[in-house]
Amino acid sequence: MNKRELRKIVSEIEQEGSIFSNKSALDTFGVSKIIGRNDKARDLVRLFLGYKQGLVVPFVSVYGRSGCGKSTIVRFVCQNLSDIKYCFVNLRKAKTVFGCANLVLAGLGESNLKNAQGINLAVEKIGDAIEKSLEQSKKSLFVLVLDELDALFLDKRGKPSDFVYKLVVLEEKLREKRLMMCMVGISNNIMTEFDLDDRVRSRIGSSEVFFEAYAKKNVVAILRDRAKDAFSEKIDPAVIEYCADMSSSEHGDARRAVDLLRAAAEIASKNSEKLGKSHVDYASDQLQKDRLEMILSAASYQFKLAASALARITFLSGEVWHSTSSLYKQYEMIIAKDSKKLTYRRVSELLVELKNTGIAVSQTASKGRHGYGTQYRLTASPEAVGMACFSDWWNGLTKQKERFETKDNRPDLWSLGGSRNREFSALLQMTEKMHKKKWKDFSGLD
Ligand SMILES: Nc1ncnc2c1ncn2[C@@H]1O[C@H](COP(=O)(O)OP(=O)(O)O)[C@@H](O)[C@H]1O
Ligand SMILES: [Mg+2]
Structure with missing residues (x-):
């Protein structure tokens, strides 16, 4: 060239x-004009401006399904209230509680800490930065927005609840210095559904703004x-x-x-x-x-198996909702012989993760006298999921299914020239039954 x-x-x-004429109008990052949602803005403004009466809520839980304007509206309100100083941090990329703390520090313009320096020091540094920022800006209220807060609670080994607790204590300490701070947590689920210990629950109160889906x-x-x-x-x-x-x-x-x-x-x-x-x-x-x-490209082998289990059963049964137990059965059928099989419990946790990524949705369904159970449904086509997980395996599966659907893997009894007598129908019935059994063994469907 x-x-x-x-x-x-x-x-x-x-x-x-x-x-x-202006492609940036279709950018999903910045938004110049918000359509509707005035009621939500009003709720937020009321909570923020409470400080004027000396009433600062320590924590506001903003929650609702994805794409319903939570981040956009919170950001817009914070940007446009003149007497608040705010810091908007998206936690999605954090893998651990400490990672979250570092993202907050980065959002405040501070350098990161090493894990070994401990979470207490991190929170202390966060506090100093907020104090400095309030003093320099001469604003009355600091709002710390923690977007995609769900990420914090995925860290099973860290102590998410403890981190929130430390931040609330930090707010209390600032208040003693007549500095006001409020946290906003944005998540798909309401804050109280997360694993929080009681001292946190009682302190964060129950201020919430629910965003209905559009x-x-x-x-x-x-x-x-x-x-x-x-x-x-x-x-x-x-x-x-x-x-x-x-x-x-x-x-x-x-x-x-x-x-x-x-x-x-x-x-x-x-x-x-x-x-x-x-x-x-x-x-x-x-x-x-x-x-x-x-x-899926970044997912673990086991996670892909959980996704594949749902893709396989959806594809073979033609039905959309599937119980955890039938998915576990599929999982057992597709896992490689030399891989370690996870327990039922672990696989059901993987299914919850699958739901969290948006690849599946869940519902609670009655199992009659067996109580209630969770069912899953793919939000994408089974082909797309299967191919994204293990393309060779999926191609094999489609061929196998085709073979079952074309009748040529059954002996063609008519060609034997049999007449329609009783023995013949019995034979026909038997092959039909065998075929059903083979299908059942192959598909794992009941
Ligand atoms: N009320 C609205 N007016 C204008 N654009 C909106 C509105 N709600 C959502 N959007 C658009 O949809 C995208 C997703 O909204 P977002 O606030 O990120 O959703 P959430 O945080 O709830 O997942 C935003 O980038 C924005 O462009
Ligand atoms: Mg968002």
Whole structure:
């Protein structure tokens, strides 16, 4: 390639972008305009401004499903209240409690500590930084936002509850110096569902702001507003509706909807076509694949087995919901002979993790007189999951299933020229029964 060819590529790419007038309007990071959610902003402002009456809540739990605007609205409120100083920390990347503490330190502009220096020192440093920041800015209230707080509680060996406790004690110490601080924890689950010990529970109180999932019409409104800024031409309203539909099947997920619209428009633009539903379908497959790949490529062998178990049984049974016990049976069937089989309990924990990544959703179902049990359902197609876990294994599985479906693995009794007498029907019945048994053994289905 020479310079001229490169210039040609640049101009082609620029041409591709012609459908967009301002692509950043479809960015899911910064948002300039929020659609609705005034009630949530009001709840937050009321909690924050309580300090004016000397009432600072130590902890606000903001919770709700993914993509329902939690991070966006909390950030927006914090940015725009003039008398508060805030620090917004996303904990998603932290693997341990200490990692969380370091992310908070980094958010406050402090250098990281080594594990061996201990969590107490980390919390002390956090306190000093907050104190300094309040004094320098002359603001009245410090808000520490801990986004994706769920990550903190995944550290089974660390002491998440203890860390929260130390932060609450820190708030109390600051208050003695007439400095006010409030924490906001953003998570998918309500704070009180986490494993917290009683001294934490009693101290953090019960201030919470619940974000209901968006209805489809809310997602449409958000998309419309973005599309207006993002595109140079008018977009077919049916395309917007379709994006909203596709991202509201579980619960209205605005992030997924915006991503979908952007990806679809990129594809249309690249092919110099008018944006249509087919581009949305294609983009949806693509995004799903990317997401699965991202999660599963980094996952452990055992985690992939749990995902594969659900993919296999969904594929073979054609049904969507599956109990933990039937999934464990699948797990036992697919684990490599030389691998260590995990206990039922560990596998059910892996299924919960699977749910936490969004690859599956769960529900509690009655098992009749056996009480209640958890059931799981994939949110992606079983093929996509199977292929992302173990592609060779999945291809083998599809072939095996096909073989069961075509009748040629059963002896063709008609060709033996038998007449329809009693022995013949008995034989027919028997092969049919054998076939069913083989299928049962292969599929592990009851
Ligand atoms: N009310 C809203 N108005 C405008 N955009 C929104 C709104 N709610 C969500 N979004 C968009 O959806 C994306 C996901 O929202 P986010 O706040 O990150 O969700 P959550 O934190 O609940 O998972 C954001 O990037 C934002 O672009
Ligand atoms: Mg968020």
